[in-house]
Amino acid sequence: MIIRRLNTKDADFAAKFSELVAVDSSVDPEITRRAEAIVEDVRKRGDEAVLEYTNRFDHMDAKSMEEFLLTEEDLKKALETLPEDQKQALKTAAQRIRSFHEHEIGQSWSITEKDGTKLGIRYIPLDSVGLYVPGGKAAYPSSVLMNAMPAHVAGVGRIVMVVPTPGGKPNQLVLAAAALAGVKECYTIGGAQAVAAMAYGTKTIPAVDKIVGPGNAYVAAAKRYVFGTVGIDMIAGPSEILVICDGKTNPDWIAMDLFSQAEHDELAQAILLTPDAEFADKVEESIKRQLPNMSRKEIIEASLKNRGAIIVTDSIDEACRVADTIAPEHLELSVEEPEKYADKIHHAGALFLGAYTCEALGDYCAGPNHVLPTSRTARYSSPLGVWDFQKRMSVLQVSKEGAEKLGHVADVLARGEFLTAHSASSMYRVSELEKK
Amino acid sequence: MIIRRLNTKDADFAAKFSELVAVDSSVDPEITRRAEAIVEDVRKRGDEAVLEYTNRFDHMDAKSMEEFLLTEEDLKKALETLPEDQKQALKTAAQRIRSFHEHEIGQSWSITEKDGTKLGIRYIPLDSVGLYVPGGKAAYPSSVLMNAMPAHVAGVGRIVMVVPTPGGKPNQLVLAAAALAGVKECYTIGGAQAVAAMAYGTKTIPAVDKIVGPGNAYVAAAKRYVFGTVGIDMIAGPSEILVICDGKTNPDWIAMDLFSQAEHDELAQAILLTPDAEFADKVEESIKRQLPNMSRKEIIEASLKNRGAIIVTDSIDEACRVADTIAPEHLELSVEEPEKYADKIHHAGALFLGAYTCEALGDYCAGPNHVLPTSRTARYSSPLGVWDFQKRMSVLQVSKEGAEKLGHVADVLARGEFLTAHSASSMYRVSELEKK
Numbered sequence: 001m002i003i004r005r006l007n008t009k010d011a012d013f014a015a016k017f018s019e020l021v022a023v024d025s026s027v028d029p030e031i032t033r034r035a036e037a038i039v040e041d042v043r044k045r046g047d048e049a050v051l052e053y054t055n056r057f058d059h060m061d062a063k064s065m066e067e068f069l070l071t072e073e074d075l076k077k078a079l080e081t082l083p084e085d086q087k088q089a090l091k092t093a094a095q096r097i098r099s100f101h102e103h104e105i106g107q108s109w110s111i112t113e114k115d116g117t118k119l120g121i122r123y124i125p126l127d128s129v130g131l132y133v134p135g136g137k138a139a140y141p142s143s144v145l146m147n148a149m150p151a152h153v154a155g156v157g158r159i160v161m162v163v164p165t166p167g168g169k170p171n172q173l174v175l176a177a178a179a180l181a182g183v184k185e186c187y188t189i190g191g192a193q194a195v196a197a198m199a200y201g202t203k204t205i206p207a208v209d210k211i212v213g214p215g216n217a218y219v220a221a222a223k224r225y226v227f228g229t230v231g232i233d234m235i236a237g238p239s240e241i242l243v244i245c246d247g248k249t250n251p252d253w254i255a256m257d258l259f260s261q262a263e264h265d266e267l268a269q270a271i272l273l274t275p276d277a278e279f280a281d282k283v284e285e286s287i288k289r290q291l292p293n294m295s296r297k298e299i300i301e302a303s304l305k306n307r308g309a310i311i312v313t314d315s316i317d318e319a320c321r322v323a324d325t326i327a328p329e330h331l332e333l334s335v336e337e338p339e340k341y342a343d344k345i346h347h348a349g350a351l352f353l354g355a356y357t358c359e360a361l362g363d364y365c366a367g368p369n370h371v372l373p374t375s376r377t378a379r380y381s382s383p384l385g386v387w388d389f390q391k392r393m394s395v396l397q398v399s400k401e402g403a404e405k406l407g408h409v410a411d412v413l414a415r416g417e418f419l420t421a422h423s424a425s426s427m428y429r430v431s432e433l434e435k436k
Numbered sequence: 437m438i439i440r441r442l443n444t445k446d447a448d449f450a451a452k453f454s455e456l457v458a459v460d461s462s463v464d465p466e467i468t469r470r471a472e473a474i475v476e477d478v479r480k481r482g483d484e485a486v487l488e489y490t491n492r493f494d495h496m497d498a499k500s501m502e503e504f505l506l507t508e509e510d511l512k513k514a515l516e517t518l519p520e521d522q523k524q525a526l527k528t529a530a531q532r533i534r535s536f537h538e539h540e541i542g543q544s545w546s547i548t549e550k551d552g553t554k555l556g557i558r559y560i561p562l563d564s565v566g567l568y569v570p571g572g573k574a575a576y577p578s579s580v581l582m583n584a585m586p587a588h589v590a591g592v593g594r595i596v597m598v599v600p601t602p603g604g605k606p607n608q609l610v611l612a613a614a615a616l617a618g619v620k621e622c623y624t625i626g627g628a629q630a631v632a633a634m635a636y637g638t639k640t641i642p643a644v645d646k647i648v649g650p651g652n653a654y655v656a657a658a659k660r661y662v663f664g665t666v667g668i669d670m671i672a673g674p675s676e677i678l679v680i681c682d683g684k685t686n687p688d689w690i691a692m693d694l695f696s697q698a699e700h701d702e703l704a705q706a707i708l709l710t711p712d713a714e715f716a717d718k719v720e721e722s723i724k725r726q727l728p729n730m731s732r733k734e735i736i737e738a739s740l741k742n743r744g745a746i747i748v749t750d751s752i753d754e755a756c757r758v759a760d761t762i763a764p765e766h767l768e769l770s771v772e773e774p775e776k777y778a779d780k781i782h783h784a785g786a787l788f789l790g791a792y793t794c795e796a797l798g799d800y801c802a803g804p805n806h807v808l809p810t811s812r813t814a815r816y817s818s819p820l821g822v823w824d825f826q827k828r829m830s831v832l833q834v835s836k837e838g839a840e841k842l843g844h845v846a847d848v849l850a851r852g853e854f855l856t857a858h859s860a861s862s863m864y865r866v867s868e869l870e871k872k
Binding site: 025085086088089090092093100103104109111117118119121122124126127140141142173209210228229230231235250252253256257259260262263264294295296300338342345346348349350351352353354355356357358359360361362363364365366367368369372375377378379380381382383385387391392393394395396397398399400402403406407408409410412413414416417418419420421422423424425426428429 | 461524525529536539545547554557560576578664665666686688692698700730731736774778781784785786796797800802811814817827828832833834835838839845846848852854855857
């Protein structure tokens with residue numbers, strides 16, 4: 001079996017389906033314990049502890065924290081010295097991501113009532129944000145753009161990047177992406193120690209207000225632990241793609257779209273839903289034919305075998321209903337007239353409409369963010385965006401006349417809650433009462 | 437000492453100030469352990485466990501879950517049978533909160549590029565939300581309005597409320613507020629068991645997608661534990677007020693504003709910043725004079741003594757800078773021409789401008805939400821709002837021409853990340869290549 005086949009008509013579909021989409025959210029308590037110990041140590045000993053852990057885990061021999069610092073100039077130089085095709089591709093992607101995210105900027109607003117009372121919401125960029133970038137093979141320049149650009153567009157004053165360099169040499173594409181996305185300060189450190197340094201601050205690295213970006217289990221545990229001291233983004237699970245196809249897209253395209261998710265990780269999930277059983281056969285055949293040529297064939301094979309599926313449905317409508325229960329990170333509606341079905345999808349991180357809109361275009365350069373809710377969290381959460389780097393503040397300015405009117409309302413409700421200072425504070429502003 | 441006095445000029449100000457504003461975010465591991473055990477038990481045994489824990493902790497003798505159900509009719513009846521002044525005050529507050537929050541509704545948008553490529557963001561209400569309401573004395577009808585109304589305005593399909601009734605009798609004001617805020621389903625259960633029931637679902641209570649609302653340490657621990665399975669709102673710390681006053685507001689008003697926060701909780705924090713040392717004396721005198729008349733004088737006294745302060749500053753400008761480092765939940769700028777200073781404040785949950793805008797008006801009926809970031813989290817987080825009950829989905833529809841252009845960009849970047857299936861998937865959409 002290269003990929004499991006289900007049919008919504010099968011008697012045991014419900015059971016097999018729920019087994020397929022079960023989310024393993026278990027956390028290794030030993031990793032949590034070790035990550036938390038590192039965080040507490042960095043909190044206590046600062047730079048000294050960061051230096052020790054970095055030398056130990058990343059096989060470095062640094063004498064001081066300064067050796068880990070990369071300046072804005074270092075990042076710009078990385079961009080300038082890239083091969084021309086990479087430089088241009090990165091610039092095009094950065095420009096498109098920037099331009100899309102500019103539409104996401106929240107605008108302050110206020111309303112003024114007849115009595116002069118003004119009420120509104122002010123949008124304010126965060127002061128400082130820390131971006132975690134994994135080292136080694138999983139160091140994705142596209143993720144640097146996707147994480148840092150919305151912060152940059154939001155107007156965050158200070159964007160710090162950390163990226164471990166266990167081999168010693170930083171990935172030039174990653175540094176170039178950082179230069180394009182407004183990063184001006186970078187440290188070649190990683191792991192729980194880097195998260196702790198950004199959360200609590202050290203002598204070398206001033207604390208930030210929020211930490212974003214993907215990382216391994218230690219990084220995730222450290223982020224969870226420091227949450228509250230700083231803000232964090234979501235903790236991402238394995239990547240997922242769900243393709244709904246009417247059978248009219250080239251089966252090789254669909255097979256490759258499934259591969260493009262499966263190649264990330266053996267735990268990634270790639271699912272095809274189609275009402276066309278013959279098309280299902282064709283995609284399976286294409287998977288078998290194309291797989292041997294893929295550079296990451298072992299990972300793809302394991303992912304498809306463990307967590308992949310082709311599900312034959314009654315109709316496109318039924319496929320949309322099944323997809324909604326999965327709430328996938330990425331959903332391709334590879335059908336003719338996708339607009340007819342788009343509104344039937346309520347739960348997905350990103351929706352890709354039509355055969356030409358493959359997920360990979362969204363991953364790199366279409367413009368929308370590729371950091372998306374996984375593990376069914378699209379039911380209640382959203383892509384990373386400028387909204388994650390602006391906060392809102394309520395602003396209230398009640399007029400004398402307004403205070404008189406509202407004071408009586410607050411008074412009644414405060415007494416109903418036995419909060420008499422709230423009541424007195426409101427009634428002090430009621431002018432008739434003052435005159436008594 | 438009724439309240440501590442600091443002066444920014446004092447040699448030991450920095451040390452005393454950081455002691456004053458230190459946040460104790462420690463969590464009792466024993467409470468966490470017990471809450472998690474209850475959650476896991478409810479996850480396993482469902483209704484049976486909820487029934488057992490509710491009977492045990494709330495001293496009930498229910499035979500079945502049905503006894504905990506309150507229907508939409510029960511809620512409406514509670515509203516109808518309220519005393520007229522309470523009914524009117526609640527309706528006015530509900531209407532104002534609704535009307536303010538309607539401005540917060542996120543609107544879907546999309547842009548169309550020259551080549552026909554369409555990119556955008558769709559806003560979608562959550563399917564279902566659970567609202568936790570504490571029982572007993574801390575059952576605040578205003579909190580029901582503030583938590584449920586934004587969900588209702590967002591268009592959430594199902595809003596479930598849980599409220600424990602350890603005495604047996606539910607608070608009629610709470611039920612009435614629920615009726616006004618679109619709650620149609622209510623259970624008189626509470627604690628970690630209620631959180632677990634809403635997160636995982638039981639036979640009687642279908643699972644929700646997000647849980648909001650304040651609760652005790654068990655509820656907070658349970659919410660933290662189920663996060664990921666469902667969304668949660670922030671975990672609130674003790675309430676805080678910071679008043680900046682130029683000395684021109686009636687000192688009795690300011691003293692009462694400090695009381696209105698202090699009366700919540702012995703751990704609540706009330707701080708006055710003023711450049712006018714004589715005014716500081718007057719407020720202190722007013723505190724001494726008014727305190728004995730307050731119904732919650734013991735709580736107020738403890739709060740002011742433990743965590744309160746009057747801080748004399750150099751200027752209003754300096755007061756704004758000090759306030760910004762505290763990032764308080766509520767900030768009153770009780771000065772003449774508050775507009776001159778408002779933009780100097782970057783970190784606060786809600787900003788109250790001018791002497792007539794006391795916090796209590798915002799707590800009950802001005803319109804903006806009273807669920808606000810505490811414990812310095814206003815540096816990176818926002819008031820509760822419609823944005824917490826709508827999620828966003830990216831929608832991409834790349835045209836044939838757009839795919840050709842973007843495909844080459846994605847191809848270069850994907851190869852830079854050694855993700856060749858991403859590259860092949862993109863290049864399948866490049867038409868020149870197809871012709872080869």
